[in-house]
Amino acid sequence: MRYFEARVAKNESLSGGYFRLSLAGCHPLGASRPGQFVMLRGDWERDPLLPRAFSLLSVGADGEAAILAKTVGRGTALLERAAAGARISVLGPLGTAFPAPSPEFIDLLVGGGVGIPPIYLQAAVAARAGLASRSEILYGGRRTSDLVLLDEMKAFGVSLHLATEDGSTGRHGRVTAELEARLATHAGKPVRIMACGPNAMLWAVGRIARERDIPCFISVEEQMACGIGVCLGCAVPARSRPFRYVCKDGPVFDAADILDVARGDPASQKPPSTPQTGCLT
Amino acid sequence: MSAPVTAAPSQAPAVRPRLALESGGLSLQNPILTASGTFGYAREFESLTELGALGGVVTKGISPKPRFGNATPRICETAAGMLNSIGLENVGVEGFRTEKLPYLKTLGTRVVVNFFGVTFDDYVSCGESLASMDGVDALEMNVSCPNIKAGGIEFGTDPRVLGELVRACRPVIRKPLWIKLTPNTSDIVALARACADNGADGLSIMNTITGMAIDARTRRPKIATVFGGLSGPAIKPIALRMVHQVFRAGVPLPISGIGGIQDATDVVEFLLAGASTVQVGTQNFADPDTACRIVRDLADLLASDGVTDVRELVGGLRT
Numbered sequence: 001m002r003y004f005e006a007r008v009a010k011n012e013s014l015s016g017g018y019f020r021l022s023l024a025g026c027h028p029l030g031a032s033r034p035g036q037f038v039m040l041r042g043d044w045e046r047d048p049l050l051p052r053a054f055s056l057l058s059v060g061a062d063g064e065a066a067i068l069a070k071t072v073g074r075g076t077a078l079l080e081r082a083a084a085g086a087r088i089s090v091l092g093p094l095g096t097a098f099p100a101p102s103p104e105f106i107d108l109l110v111g112g113g114v115g116i117p118p119i120y121l122q123a124a125v126a127a128r129a130g131l132a133s134r135s136e137i138l139y140g141g142r143r144t145s146d147l148v149l150l151d152e153m154k155a156f157g158v159s160l161h162l163a164t165e166d167g168s169t170g171r172h173g174r175v176t177a178e179l180e181a182r183l184a185t186h187a188g189k190p191v192r193i194m195a196c197g198p199n200a201m202l203w204a205v206g207r208i209a210r211e212r213d214i215p216c217f218i219s220v221e222e223q224m225a226c227g228i229g230v231c232l233g234c235a236v237p238a239r240s241r242p243f244r245y246v247c248k249d250g251p252v253f254d255a256a257d258i259l260d261v262a263r264g265d266p267a268s269q270k271p272p273s274t275p276q277t278g279c280l281t
Numbered sequence: 282m283s284a285p286v287t288a289a290p291s292q293a294p295a296v297r298p299r300l301a302l303e304s305g306g307l308s309l310q311n312p313i314l315t316a317s318g319t320f321g322y323a324r325e326f327e328s329l330t331e332l333g334a335l336g337g338v339v340t341k342g343i344s345p346k347p348r349f350g351n352a353t354p355r356i357c358e359t360a361a362g363m364l365n366s367i368g369l370e371n372v373g374v375e376g377f378r379t380e381k382l383p384y385l386k387t388l389g390t391r392v393v394v395n396f397f398g399v400t401f402d403d404y405v406s407c408g409e410s411l412a413s414m415d416g417v418d419a420l421e422m423n424v425s426c427p428n429i430k431a432g433g434i435e436f437g438t439d440p441r442v443l444g445e446l447v448r449a450c451r452p453v454i455r456k457p458l459w460i461k462l463t464p465n466t467s468d469i470v471a472l473a474r475a476c477a478d479n480g481a482d483g484l485s486i487m488n489t490i491t492g493m494a495i496d497a498r499t500r501r502p503k504i505a506t507v508f509g510g511l512s513g514p515a516i517k518p519i520a521l522r523m524v525h526q527v528f529r530a531g532v533p534l535p536i537s538g539i540g541g542i543q544d545a546t547d548v549v550e551f552l553l554a555g556a557s558t559v560q561v562g563t564q565n566f567a568d569p570d571t572a573c574r575i576v577r578d579l580a581d582l583l584a585s586d587g588v589t590d591v592r593e594l595v596g597g598l599r600t
Contacts, residue, residue: 001328003568041567046514046543047361050567073358089568223356225363226566228329230321232367233356242349243370 001091003039004028008086009064016145018070018114019080020057021088026065029093032056033100034122035196035219035252038092039227040067042082048075050225055196055251056093057117058124065090068117068148094227096252098194098217101126103134105192108182109158110138110205112175112197113146118219118252119196120149123158132157138182140175140197144168176204183212195219195255206255216255222246298583299590300336300576304535304557305483306457307391307419309336312591313548313576316539316562317342317395317421317461318367322381323388329569334576337391339485339560340381342423344397345407347373357494357503362513362541363563364494366506369397369426374410386416393459397423400430401449409453419457422450425465425488425510437463437472437488444475451480459537461485462523464516469523473532485537485560486524490516512563517541521554528555528596543571545578552594 006023013019029038034056041051052075054067071077082088098118101107107126111119119137126135140163141147147169153160162170163178171178175197183191195205196219209216224234229248237259238244244253300311314337320326323338332338350370357364372380377394385392394411398404404422411417424437424446437443437460447460460476462469464487473484489510494503520540527536538556542548543564551559561572568574583591 002570048358049361049363049513049563050358075358223354223358225356225358225365225563226569228325228569230319230325230569231356231365231566232350232370233354233365235350235353235355235370237353243353 001028003089003091006065006088006090008082008084008088010084011080011082014068014148016070016141016143016148018068018148020066020068020149021079021082022064022066023088023090024064026059026090027063029056029059029065029090030061030063032059032065032093033097034125035097035118036093036095037227037251038065038067038090038094040079041089042078043087044075044078048073048078050075051089051091051227052076052079053224053227053247055117055121055219057120059121068114068120070114091227095247096250098122098219098252099192101129101131101135103131105134105190106186107135108138108179108186108191108193109135110175110179110193110195110197110201112140112195112201113142115195115197115201115219115221116148117196119194120153122194123153123156126158127156136161136182138163138175138178140164140178140201142166174201174204176201176208179205179208183208183214193217193255194252202255206258209255217252218255218258219251220246220253220258221251296589298580298588299592300580302557302592305419305459305537307337307393309391309558311336311576311579312552312558313572313579314339314391314393314537314558314560315565315572316560317423319562319565322372322377322385324381324384326565326569330573333389334573335390336558336576337393337418338385338388339393339395339421340377340385341371342369342395342397343371343374343377343407343411344369345374345403345410347371347376352505354504356509359492359494359511359513360515362511362515363566364492364504364509364511365489366504366509368506369423374407377411378414382414382416391418392416393419393421395421395423395461397426399426399428401446404446405449405453408450408458412454412456417456419459419482420454421459421461421485422447423461423488425461425463435463435465438466440468440471440475443472444479447476447479447481457482459483459485461488461539463488464490464519464523469526470530470532473527473530473534477532477534481534483535483537484527484532485539486527486556487520487540490519512541514541514543517547521550524551524556525554525598542575545575545582548575548579549582549594552591553596553598555596555598557592557595
């Protein structure tokens, strides 16, 4: 696997400051699965220095792949301005994926804010497999403008349950409240949860799943420099080992294994089990 | 298209510049190595670059026992660079011997093992074990660790302590021993001399510079340990300065230059400043094929400048 050069095919502004960047020439991503990610970098010389990690939103047979992003810093600001034809270096597909849709389960796909891409792609894959009726998307944001690509997700044939914190669309409140309501509706049925969103949301989703003993898979975001398991920057405290790495062991994890997605879990606040010497690097 | 059977003299291929050299007790096929902590144990790059084309790889720092590393977040990007505080996470000496070294031995490039400890005894035992392993070509000592007995001051910031540490390790390490100096000092030349006076075979200049980054919105430090090591192109001018100071002072050790190297021109700059070899670091994260690309580009760059042997450039700065 090497970085390959793609070209911006289309760069669409969506509501809420989101944009969808479609890239042509992404044939190496053809076998990508929902949850997997790519490292992207433009012709940025020395600054910003590092590539950016994005979950894949869509991958087409024509070699066109897309990501969804929101400008949060210099890298995303440059991507938002990238014009059609601009060169983008791409490495991928990287990391783990959500479990494949299965007729044996009802999959509740929970997306919060900028965490919607792997949820969208999972729903698209379910639809292609004829399993749209076995998947539901639960999608939350602060306000209506944070909810994007709704028509496309409806077109997959999956049911769509929305929540906004300001009550402007769907349930008034957090998407985790909607999750609890859908779980009550499906009580007694074989359900799986797959989620991607802010760490606080993932932590809450994981807790809801644990309380009900429901399989739960979360796609975790963490700062990463390389995406290939070398910099060790994207460590997250885990139960199975002191740390797991978002780029190699994830980004999709069994929620039961990850301790610290919110940095609010009391269990994660205790010092690591090995003596630390204060070595910095 | 087939090549002409005979070429006119004017079309004869230019002689490829010689990149091979001896440095720090090693013979290398070229002067391009990868820096410790940015290249794992090389296997991570197996499908991402041509490992056999490198002059050498410097492994992740090895300690006597495995370490799990620091709390998170551990990294953040800064202007033309990054801060890290990984915490020297590594598999330990035995893990290195059983899990990592067998693969490294197959690469056909030089294997330099970086190592560290938190006491003198750690350094001596770790260095002795690693140096005894078949397939380890040289050791690079990381002296940027806090010395617990000295209240946490880095071993590598006091010339007297550094000299004693090198002297303690030297007799048990029967392979080339390079010392990776910390830039967190006011007198890099004194540190370099302490290494030379106590039997080191080479210097790696430099490690990361201590820095910090703050999120103004949350009012928190951007990495969990508050301070971390700054790397990337942002530190290249400092690294060039330190390499040149040590070279100009006549410290009789070859230098491996490290700090923000991204392309063959950067390599030439380090060679002119006085380095004999270089190590590509943070740029491996941005493009895992960087070091190999530099090997290819360096030959082209030297050829275009009429340089026939890379060694001609070492210390060739015009002042």
